[in-house]
Amino acid sequence: MKPHDYIICLVSYVSLCVFIIRTLSMCMIWLRGSRKSPELSLITPVPLVRYVAEVLTLLRLLKANGCIWVGEWLFHASLLFIFMRHLRYVLAPIPETVFNLQSFGIFAGYVNLFAISYLLLSRLVIMRKTYTAPYNLFLLTMLAIITTTGVLMKLQHSVDTLQVKFFVLGLVTFDPQPVPLDPLFLVHFVTFLLLLCLLPSHIFAAPLTIADAIKRERDLRGVLHER
Amino acid sequence: MKGDRFSEALSARQLIELDACTRCGECLKYCPIQDVTGRPSISPPEKIRVFREFIRATEGLKAIFLGSKQIDPVLLEDFTRAVFECTTCGACGERCSVGIFTQRLWPMMRKEMVKRGIGPIGEQAKMPESVKQHGNPYNLPASERFRIWMPTSISIAERSHLAYYAGCTGAYSAQPMVRGDVLVLSAIGEPFTMLSAEQEVCCGFPLFISGQHDLLEGLVKRLVEAYVDRGVKQLLCSCPCCTNIMTRDWPALYGKPLPFKVRHITQFVVEAIEKGRVKISKPLGERLIYHDPCYLSRGVGIIEEPRYILSRLTDKRLIEFERHGRQSHCCGAGGAARKVFKKNAYAMARNTIDEAIKKGADRLILNCPACYALLNEAQLDNPNRIVITDLMELLASLLG
Numbered sequence: 001m002k003p004h005d006y007i008i009c010l011v012s013y014v015s016l017c018v019f020i021i022r023t024l025s026m027c028m029i030w031l032r033g034s035r036k037s038p039e040l041s042l043i044t045p046v047p048l049v050r051y052v053a054e055v056l057t058l059l060r061l062l063k064a065n066g067c068i069w070v071g072e073w074l075f076h077a078s079l080l081f082i083f084m085r086h087l088r089y090v091l092a093p094i095p096e097t098v099f100n101l102q103s104f105g106i107f108a109g110y111v112n113l114f115a116i117s118y119l120l121l122s123r124l125v126i127m128r129k130t131y132t133a134p135y136n137l138f139l140l141t142m143l144a145i146i147t148t149t150g151v152l153m154k155l156q157h158s159v160d161t162l163q164v165k166f167f168v169l170g171l172v173t174f175d176p177q178p179v180p181l182d183p184l185f186l187v188h189f190v191t192f193l194l195l196l197c198l199l200p201s202h203i204f205a206a207p208l209t210i211a212d213a214i215k216r217e218r219d220l221r222g223v224l225h226e227r
Numbered sequence: 228m229k230g231d232r233f234s235e236a237l238s239a240r241q242l243i244e245l246d247a248c249t250r251c252g253e254c255l256k257y258c259p260i261q262d263v264t265g266r267p268s269i270s271p272p273e274k275i276r277v278f279r280e281f282i283r284a285t286e287g288l289k290a291i292f293l294g295s296k297q298i299d300p301v302l303l304e305d306f307t308r309a310v311f312e313c314t315t316c317g318a319c320g321e322r323c324s325v326g327i328f329t330q331r332l333w334p335m336m337r338k339e340m341v342k343r344g345i346g347p348i349g350e351q352a353k354m355p356e357s358v359k360q361h362g363n364p365y366n367l368p369a370s371e372r373f374r375i376w377m378p379t380s381i382s383i384a385e386r387s388h389l390a391y392y393a394g395c396t397g398a399y400s401a402q403p404m405v406r407g408d409v410l411v412l413s414a415i416g417e418p419f420t421m422l423s424a425e426q427e428v429c430c431g432f433p434l435f436i437s438g439q440h441d442l443l444e445g446l447v448k449r450l451v452e453a454y455v456d457r458g459v460k461q462l463l464c465s466c467p468c469c470t471n472i473m474t475r476d477w478p479a480l481y482g483k484p485l486p487f488k489v490r491h492i493t494q495f496v497v498e499a500i501e502k503g504r505v506k507i508s509k510p511l512g513e514r515l516i517y518h519d520p521c522y523l524s525r526g527v528g529i530i531e532e533p534r535y536i537l538s539r540l541t542d543k544r545l546i547e548f549e550r551h552g553r554q555s556h557c558c559g560a561g562g563a564a565r566k567v568f569k570k571n572a573y574a575m576a577r578n579t580i581d582e583a584i585k586k587g588a589d590r591l592i593l594n595c596p597a598c599y600a601l602l603n604e605a606q607l608d609n610p611n612r613i614v615i616t617d618l619m620e621l622l623a624s625l626l627g
Contacts, residue, residue: 025288026246032232032286033239061324064253131252131267133276205247206325212240213326220528223474224491 001178008189009176015193026201046211047218054210068122075115075143081108082150089168106154113147116140135200142195149188159185231295233281236339236438237332244327245282248275254319254329257550259557260312263574269309271319271329277306278336307345310336312568314575315436316521316557318550330525333562337438349567351437358442362428363395372424376402381413387420390459391492392450392473394466394596395429401596407619408465408492414626415499420457422450430469435476437563447480455486465492465619467523467595474527491523492619493532493594500539506627507539516546516588517618518579519555520595528553533594533618540625546586548579559605560597576605583613590614592621 054060058076062069085105087098120140123132153159163180170177179186234242250272255261261270281303283289284296310333317330340346347354354364362369373393391412397405412419421427428450431443454462464470473489499505515537523529530552537545550556559565559575580602583591591613593599602615 021288025291029234029282029286030239030242030246032234033237033242058324060326061251061253064251064256064322064324068251068253131250131255131270131272133250133252133272136250200249201246202249202325205243205245206249208243209240209247210326213323213328216326216328223527224470224489224494224529 001176005176005178008179009171011190012171012193015196018197019199022197022199023204026204046215051211051214054214055207060210060213067126068119071115071119071122074111075119078108078112078115081105082112085109089165090172092165092169109147109151109154113144113151116144116147120144139195139198139200142191142198145191146188146195149184149191153182153184153188157182157184231285233278233285233339236335236342238335240328241332241335242282244332245275245279247325247327248272248279249325250276251324253324254322257318257322257554257556259314259316259318259559259575259578260571262578263559263571264312268305269312274306274309274313274333274336275327277302277309281306303340303343303345307340308348310340311346311348311351311437311562312564312571313562314521314557314559314564314572315562317525318521318554318557321525321553330521334436334438337436338440339438341438341440347437347439347563351433351439351563351567354433354437354563355439355442358429358434358446362425363399364429364433365395365399367399369425369428372398372427373421374424376406378406378410381409382418384418384420386458387418388458388460389417389419390454390457390462390487391419391421392427392430392462392464392466392469393421394464394469395433396468396596396600397466398427400600401617403620404465404593404596404599404617407617407621407623410623411492411496411505411619411626412463414623415496415504419463420459422453422457426453430466430472431476431480432468432472433563435472436468436561443476444480447477451477451481451485459487461488461490461495463490463492463495465594465596467491467520467526467529468597470529471522471526491527491529491532493529493536496619496622497532497535500536505622507622507625508627509625510539511541511590511621511625512543513541513589514543514546514587515541515590515592516548516583516586517551517592517594518548518558518583518598519551519553520593520598521555521557521561523594524551524555525553533592536618536622537592540621546583546588548582548586558598558602560595560601565597565601572601573605576602577609577611580606580609580613581611584611588613590616590621592616592618594618 058069058073061072081101081104084098084101088094091098123137159182160180164185166177167179252272254271255267258270267273281298284298290296313333315330315333320327320329337346353366357364357366361367391408393405428446431446434440434442464473470489470491478484496505517533517537519530534545548556557575558579559572565572593602593615599617606612
């Protein structure tokens with residue numbers, strides 16, 4: 001282990017801590033919310049099938065903007081497969097399901113890159129005249145860097161995956177191992193750590209507001225009408 | 228400074244909503260204020276972002292460990308203006324990709340700004356005093372509430388299971404509407420009661436929507452008890468804003484479920500039509516277009532009833548606005564902003580009038596006193612004109 005290995009390991013743990021503390025702080029603010037909201041609270045369960053369908057299909061976005069929806073849905077769906085593919089680095093032994101998903105994961109990488117480029121272009125070219133949040137552009141740029149380096153590592157420049165696995169497993173088991181000194185991997189990994197620190201809050205909050213919106217829409221009929 | 232916490236007025240659900248905004252910007256397409264100002268700095272995602280910044284600066288991790296940051300007063304003022312410029316129509320929330328309930332979020336942000344002494348703006352600040360003095364937010368004498376428009380032929384019962392609440396905007400700014408209401412109710416023939424002009428005070432909506440909540444509980448208790456004294460079991464109202472606060476907030480402000488049922492007048496009229504208690508002399512041969520009030524369609528789900536009534540009043544097919552029903556487009560009258568941001572309100576109202584004309588309608592049918600007052604006012608020096616009629620006003624004129 002050389003000094004740079006320790007630095008990268010430290011940065012990794014710090015990033016994780018930042019992520020956890022940010023999330024906890026966000027939850028703490030939520031809990032501080034007024035309990036005396038002057039509003040008739042309709043405490044009812046969420047229709048589960050509709051909820052799952054809405055979250056999985058990003059239905060509300062589809063209703064708002066079909067063009068953006070294509071990009072966002074492809075991005076999120078491919079991200080799921082990419083995540084599954086990356087599980088091989090943190091699990092030992094690798095479960096058969098994860099093993100079987102490897103080729104889907106590679107394909108998902110290309111789809112993900114396409115989706116990010118599509119979203120970036122539509123934000124920069126088509127939606128520039130209306131509203132584009134700089135933060136969203138920054139996130140998309142980071143994602144583009146992560147995906148591009150990921151795809152390049154697969155396509156052009158093969159990284160020693162065994163060394164990557166040792167390094168990642170070392171991080172997970174708190175037994176730091178040397179960092180693979182591959183420029184593409186380093187950019188890929190450090191950008192991922194940065195993303196972890198800056199992960200948007202909607203990842204946690206949006207599934208909750210969608211559940212609430214489904215209930216609210218269903219209960220709207222009951223405000224003045226007989227249920 | 229007391230009240231440093233920006234999250235105080237917001238419920239846990241609303242705080243989650245702030246974090247849920249993806250800032251995708253889709254809502255801007257549906258925002259009527261964007262249509263007339265084109266300023267993204269006062270758009271829904273920007274308001275959410277800035278408010279979130281306020282919370283982070285005063286209650287976030289840095290604030291906990293290093294002390295809360297002083298918010299730039301200019302930024303606070305700009306934000307307050309943006310949040311009060313909004314008509315709170317809720318169209319942004321209706322199309323929100325993560326389902327944020329903005330029709331409820333904006334008034335709570337306003338409440339926070341009022342608590343800090345930065346809001347409300349202009350005329351809105353005079354409303355609590357006017358309600359205290361006269362029972363209405365328009366600073367007009369209570370004795371004038373019914374005098375101008377109440378037909379002398381109408382008999383109002385002292386006590387009845389059925390009551391009608393006219394509301395301040397109808398009574399003072401949209402008299403043909405409330406006059407139509409009582410004429411239709413009278414024609415249906417079921418005895419109904421009304422509170423006296425001094426007793427029928429503001430329902431609380433203008434105060435609620437402008438973030439001035441101090442008088443709300445008192446107003447609601449006073450009104451509910453007055454109706455209970457008259458033996459009321461069913462309260463009818465035609466104003467969408469009054470209906471909205473009565474159904475959604477009165478129970479919480481009263482502290483328990485209301486001892487009577489609140490209904491929109493169109494629901495009662497639809498039943499009466501179905502029972503054959505409303506006779507229409509001769510349907511109009513006109514093409515009608517109906518504008519859904521935001522707090523009636525999105526707010527309490529009254530969408531089919533007005534259309535059912537209109538289908539009985541004309542032999543032509545009803546024309547619809549491009550955005551109708553729950554997706555309806557605000558005419559500019561909402562959010563207690565029409566008296567303060569007049570230019571915006573007129574521009575939005577003219578957009579509504581222009582679309583109605585473009586669609587080939589002979590008459591624009593409204594169902595809200597604020598819409599009625601604004602559209603008539605905005606039409607005065609508008610080159611494009613259309614006949615504007617309230618739904619009950621039209622029905623009353625066609626009664627057989």
